[in-house]
Amino acid sequence: MTKTWFITGASRGFGRIWAQAALSRGDRVAATARRPESLRSLVDTYGGSVLPLRLDVTDRAAVTAAVQQAVDEFGHLDVVVNNAGYGLFGMVEETTEAQARAQLDTNLLGPLWVTQAALPFLRARGSGHILQVSSLGGLAAFPTLGLYNASKWALEGMSEALAQEVGPLCIRVTIVEPGPYGTDWSGHSAVHTEPIAAYEPVREARRAGATARAPQDPQATADVILELVDTDDPPLRLFLGTYPYPVVEAAYQQRLAIWDAWRPLAAKA
Helix, strand or coil, X not given: CCCEXXXXXXXXXXXXXXXXXXXXXXXXXXXXXXXXXXXXXXXXXXXXXXXXXXXXXXXXXXHHHHHHHHHHHHCCCCEEEECCCCCEEECCCCCCHHHXXXXXXXXHHHHHXXXXXXXXXXXXXXXXEEEEECCHHHXXXXXXXXXXXXXXXXXXXHHHHHHHHHHHHCCEEEXXXXXXXXXXXXXXXXXXXXXXXXXXXXXXXXXXXXXXXXXXXXXXXXXXXXXHHHCCCCCCEEEXXXXXXXXXXXXXXXXXXXXXXXXXXHHCC
């Protein structure tokens, strides 16, 4: 059955790959990007099945207008993908107020504005599937990514609550949590803080770990996402790839162990 998608950040990375996968099987896609000219090749290939839209997800009024335009063009929405986002690399102490606000505006408030704009249309149909693109960094924190982690942990909490709110309305929410993939996330789209020399050993250790880890092919996620949106009872959370499993399992085991070890002190409160 043909589906209608609304995908943010569709100019490259996961957004581009998933838009193309949906279009190639005959679905329709409202594809948004800061520079809609970057979507020209999709339009050339798929014609009226793709609606290219200029959108900065931090602009709430523009988000509302873009969602309305997609509904006006296609009649309804089935799948909403909050993919737009970027990585802010740097220590917590190094992060400026402007950098912190920009990271949260894009990675947290952007999905909030899109979700709020889309929900009235999904509620009216009594169906829909919202995909919130989080990260392994939404479940485990890493040095040099404190504010990025903060944005994704917040997205996870908001989305888990959202799923409980809209589930009775037959609207599904899935938090998609990719491991390391070869997208532009850590490339040209990334923002870096001004380094403080005292943290250089931490930064160097982080670089060494990243160099030793081979990124996976993001194209491999396309069929997974199509299968996910076709599932009658999709999960609240889905890892992409196997890399996140041992990392998250270790993080949760450590949390449980610490909570248990300090249970006597907690009981005194």
